[in-house]
Amino acid sequence: MLPLSEVKVLDLSRVLAGPYCSMILADLGADVVKVEMPKKGDDSRAFGPFVNGESAYFMSINRNKKSITLNLKAPKGKEIFKNLVKKFDVVLENFRPGTMERLGLGYDVLKKINPGLIYAACSGYGQTGPYTDRPAYDAVIQAMGGLMSITGFPEGRPTRVGASIADITAGLFTTIGIMAALVKRKSTGEGDMVDIAMLDSIVAVLENAIARYEITGKVPGPIGNRHPSITPFESFRVSDGEIMVAVGNDDLWAKFCQAIDKPELIDEPKFKINPQRVENYDALKPILQSVMAQKSVDEWILILEKAGVPCSPINTIDRVVNHPQVMARDMIVKIHHPTAGEIKIPGSPLKFNNAKVIFNPAPILGQHTDEILKELLNMNENEINMLRNNEII
Amino acid sequence: MLPLSEVKVLDLSRVLAGPYCSMILADLGADVVKVEMPKKGDDSRAFGPFVNGESAYFMSINRNKKSITLNLKAPKGKEIFKNLVKKFDVVLENFRPGTMERLGLGYDVLKKINPGLIYAACSGYGQTGPYTDRPAYDAVIQAMGGLMSITGFPEGRPTRVGASIADITAGLFTTIGIMAALVKRKSTGEGDMVDIAMLDSIVAVLENAIARYEITGKVPGPIGNRHPSITPFESFRVSDGEIMVAVGNDDLWAKFCQAIDKPELIDEPKFKINPQRVENYDALKPILQSVMAQKSVDEWILILEKAGVPCSPINTIDRVVNHPQVMARDMIVKIHHPTAGEIKIPGSPLKFNNAKVIFNPAPILGQHTDEILKELLNMNENEINMLRNNEII
Missing domain, CATH: 3.30.1540.10 (formyl-coa transferase, domain 3)
Structure with a gap:
């Protein structure tokens, strides 16, 4: 049995930080249902390169999830969403702060519907503070949070990490926050709201740079590929x-x-x-x-x-995917996608003695809409067709 | 109530990946007891810079923990360790694979003593595969795992990320693995072993580089501080x-x-x-x-x-620690350390509505030895003195 097989996650998140978090939850067995805008879906479905029209980016981060379409701007869409919230343990979103409140679907509303709900919000700057309303991009956060100032060569330019590490570490901390709330809820029955910021996450992974600066007053700079206190x-x-x-x-x-x-x-x-x-x-x-x-x-x-x-x-990446240790650890896995065919994506670093992560392909847009509306909300074909005709789903 | 306040962690880990994980667990309220070698302790206690003899590095990553000294090479030390294991939920270690087995304290031994135990091992290459026995350093893993090959400028050299991101992401995945096992145990009562590798963790955070390579056959290289598909x-x-x-x-x-x-x-x-x-x-x-x-x-x-x-x-780091958003989010916290005095360290990015992380100073070596041996193992002063004279504690 996978560790989170009793956990149900309603996932409104898009692109990277939120979907990375829900990928981990889904890898661990959670039932993750992605709620996407009808016709359009997660923005990253449009990010190239594509295989038979399917985005490699989207497929690698959305494995093991289900997809339903739902227009949260329509009153009927909001009603359906609220009914779904009653059936789930976790709601995850990575909108700009205030978006869910404007939709009438903020934590204060949802916790009345489901008092045990764990509501996780992952944003650029967090739900509080003077920067809360600003748009955030990984590159801006890497610059603002100090990581670029300590990456690169002393004679060179400050350097962005080549992976979107601000998004990804925020996704990892959001996962940790959700799981901590799940552990607590098992004891107390209480839900909670988790508020994770990309900027906070980058500050938290600077390692010892902050403590070193606070003590010595010397501003840490980039030291290239050297170790600060060991040679060679x-x-x-x-x-x-x-x-x-x-x-x-x-x-x-x-x-x-x-x-x-x-x-x-x-x-x-x-x-x-x-x-x-x-x-x-x-x-x-x-x-x-x-x-x-x-x-x-x-x-x-x-x-x-x-x-x-x-x-x-x-x-280089071609050597990584063929590295004997990487292969021995199942860190490159093959998935058969119904449209894209066989693709290779990164595996999961989460290895347990008594459970093994399995890999199902990322959903096509709205693949599970009918199934979920029928199973969880007892809708019939007629109701579902009407929703589809009215562009609610 | 903090989310993990019912969880007890016996922590054998040193320096960075393991201690980073147990720092998060301790921030979330877990009772983390660091088991350290008598006289010497965690290697990072010797990493400069120092304040009144206390390492800034150690203090920033070991807040909220307790410390006991225990010589695991001595038979009496092993016996005490096994008795402690009965009282804990989690054992965490980041030794080279095989070390705990050589000490006679491997998972197979410990799970017989405590069948509900969650045993987490965090290592460079993991507990399996052809590289399992090798020593690992963050810089080697960043090179091997492909992250350096996509960081830096096209005309420049491959670049190491200025923070020890291989250690830190491994610490984050270890935290996630432990919490997943805790959630499962709440349902099933079963323990588990979690096996996290730094190399796996770096492969898992390369973002879309692997999927992109697998689909296009083009090896992703460094693109400096640019976005690959947006300008400017x-x-x-x-x-x-x-x-x-x-x-x-x-x-x-x-x-x-x-x-x-x-x-x-x-x-x-x-x-x-x-x-x-x-x-x-x-x-x-x-x-x-x-x-x-x-x-x-x-x-x-x-x-x-x-x-x-x-x-x-x-x-730069001096601007980060004074940034209005960083300050508004309590991402720089003051701690009063009994020896070092007032120091500033990074806060926690884990923000909850119903719980707030608090910050107690890192322990001095063996600060809680007597207290824990008395409280958990009912030892008296005489027994403790004898252990100390025999260099068991």
């Missing part, structure tokens, strides 16, 4: 690319020097122990760089792995 | 730094052109709608860049915010 612990240019090498302690230093055929460096007083290597970095780096430049990525990886020195090629 | 949506150099601007649609394009005093660009056929701006990026970028270079960060932010164009300074 960085990427080196090699003959055909670049590799990451992590000489985490003095034992590894000896192994590394042997492996690169520079045994004379091991006991060289300037480099013998890590604090000296950090202090004499400017002397050490050119020596190592000139040796590393002499062989290729694959040659160095073979040599360093044999010597037990932690290292890795800087894998 | 990137950072611009201005007179005294750089700012992020996100012109997400054609309405915003018109507002942006007015704001930068280039109204003639709005209806210019090459730039009128987004697909044209993307196609004619090489013509548009220099025009915009030369305008943007004429004013400062603060001048542009004032102008663009007034015009309703999403934008942000690329904030």
Whole structure:
């Protein structure tokens, strides 16, 4: 049995942060019903590239979910939504704050309908504070939250993380918030509202940058691919690319020097122990760089792995999807989609001894509308046809 | 009542991924007891900078936890640990796979002692697969998992994210796995083992890079601070730094052109709608860049915010901690530490209507040893003194 198989989620979210959260809930067995605008659906259904008209982006983040169409601007659509809310444990949305209230479907309204409801709102800046009403994009949040200022090279420009990490970490914290509320509700029967912001989430994942700044008064800057206090612990240019090498302690230093055929460096007083290597970095780096430049990525990886020195090629995505460990962990899964055919998407990092995530394809728009209206609200064909003719569904 | 106030966590983890997970559990009200090596403790207690001898790194990630010392290599230490396991809901560790088994304290042993136990293991590569035994560092995982290959500028080098995002996302997924197991146990009474890998976690947060590659066969590369399919949506150099601007649609394009005093660009056929701006990026970028270079960060932010164009300074950490929205959301909190005095650390992004995270200082090494041995295992002063003299605690 999957851990969340008794949990039902009514999901109004679109594009990334919210859908990433509901993907995890669905992977864990929750019954996730995506509520989409008739005709149009989740904006990301229109994001290319496409396979037989289906968006790769949408398919990879909406697996294991159901889809119903429902026009929440129409009074009849609101009525149906409220009736559905009675049957669900969780409502999830990632609209700009105030949107649900304007629709007459805010938490205050819904909790009267379903007092045990867990209502999760995921937004750019959160439901409170002077920035609450602003539109947010991942790139703006990465800039505002300080992550870009510590990513990149000292001589270069502040750098955006290549994945939408502000959306994704907000999605992860929203998942955690929902689950915490579920655990509590199992004891108390009480529902709650969860309010997650992308900006808060980025501040929370800056690691030690904030504590370091508060204590030293020194503003942390980008340090490229180096470790701040261990040497050598960085990427080196090699003959055909670049590799990451992590000489985490003095034992590894000896192994590394042997492996690169520079045994004379091991006991060289300037480099013998890590604090000296950090202090004499400017002397050490050119020596190592000139040796590393002499062989290729694959040659160095073979040599360093044999010597037990932690290292890795800087894998491009084609190498990642074929990586033996990635494959052994089922992190690339095949899904058969009714329209798109067989596609490969990332698997789930959530591994349990007593449960295994399964993967069903993302729904086509409104695929489960009839089924859900019949099963949960006891509607008949006639009622459903009338709703469809009136563009409510 | 905080959501996890009935949950007890025995935490063997060190440094970052595991402690980040148990920090979230503790923030949510769980009773987290950190088990540390006598005399030495968590490695990160030795990471600078320090305030009155206390590590800023350690203090920021170990708030709200208790600490006991216990030597797990000594038979008496193992016995005490097993007795403690009976009283806890969750055991968390982030050792290299196999370590707990070698100590005689693997999941198979512990689940016999406590069948409802949730055992969470967080490691570099996971408990299975050909890489399972290898040591992992965040930088190596960011390289191996493909994140570095899509971060940075096309003409530049692959770039490590400036925060330890492989550790942190693994910590977040471990938190999710533990909570999912808690929800299930509330229904079934069954425990489970959760197995989270840093490499899996990075693959899972690559966003759409994998689906895109699988469908197009084109290997995604770094695109700097640009959006792949929206223009202008990137950072611009201005007179005294750089700012992020996100012109997400054609309405915003018109507002942006007015704001930068280039109204003639709005209806210019090459730039009128987004697909044209993307196609004619090489013509548009220099025009915009030369305008943007004429004013400062603060001048542009004032102008663009007034015009309703999403934008942000690329904030350094000193600006982040004083940002009005960050402050309004309590994302910087003051803690009074008994040794270090008043320090500021990041707050929690987990906001609930019916519960509020509180912040107690990180424990000093072994601060709660006596209390816990007395309360949970009914030991007396004599027994505790003998354990201390024998370096068991």
